[in-house]
Amino acid sequence: MTLKLDDRDLKILAALSKEGRLSKAELAKRVNLSPTPLWERLKRLEKHGIISGYRAEISLKQVAPHIEVFVTVELEDHRSESFQQFERMVDQHDEIVACWAIGGGLDYILNIITRDIDSYQRLIDTLLAGKTGLARYYTYVVTKPVKSRAQLPLHSLLQDDPVSNPASNR
Incomplete structure (x- = not known):
């Protein structure tokens, strides 16, 4: 069964995919939650395998x-x-x-x-x-990297047809 994600879940995932070292307090502030509900959401996302790990990007x-x-x-x-x-x-x-x-x-x-x-x-x-x-x-x-590890297009993936309706991505 697929876990239903709401806008807060998507904000949490977007923030972590961009900055995996955010403190829980800072992450809670960015997604407008108190620390306890944020912690519960993180545990739920991890339990369902949506968050599969945390890594450092190394140059x-x-x-x-x-x-x-x-x-x-x-x-x-x-x-x-x-x-x-x-x-x-x-x-x-x-x-x-x-x-x-x-x-x-x-x-x-x-x-x-x-x-x-x-x-x-x-x-x-x-x-x-x-x-x-x-x-x-x-x-x-590879002669030079052009784009790598861009922020995941979570909102676009969850829309019906993000390519034919790019204005809805905003």
């Missing part, structure tokens, strides 16, 4: 040299066991920071962050040598 360029790569993947065959095997392998490599199963002509998109192109190629070689079922892959090196 990798300030920490270490790295490259970010997107890789599209096609598997050799499309049996259930092949998908499961590939997904287990993905989970074993920390450099693969995200993986999406997709429809269409390809099977997966991987987001890989690693030290340099050589370490990326070693990872790919490991995947090809292992029993991963990887048939083909295409590499796309």
Whole structure:
């Protein structure tokens, strides 16, 4: 059963998706609630899995040299066991920071962050040598980030047709 969200819930989620370190007192003030009702709403949102975690956004360029790569993947065959095997392998490599199963002509998109192109190629070689079922892959090196981790479009997602009626997004 899906939890029904009201405007206060959406304000809480929007504020936290933008600033996850807000104190509960500050968050309560921003959404016009006292701390106790805010705390109850947060616990309810967490219990229903709507808030799945809190994280820090880290500027990798300030920490270490790295490259970010997107890789599209096609598997050799499309049996259930092949998908499961590939997904287990993905989970074993920390450099693969995200993986999406997709429809269409390809099977997966991987987001890989690693030290340099050589370490990326070693990872790919490991995947090809292992029993991963990887048939083909295409590499796309990120040259510069343009937009990332934008505030979630919660209100737009909950409207009937936000694209055809953009004035209703305000």
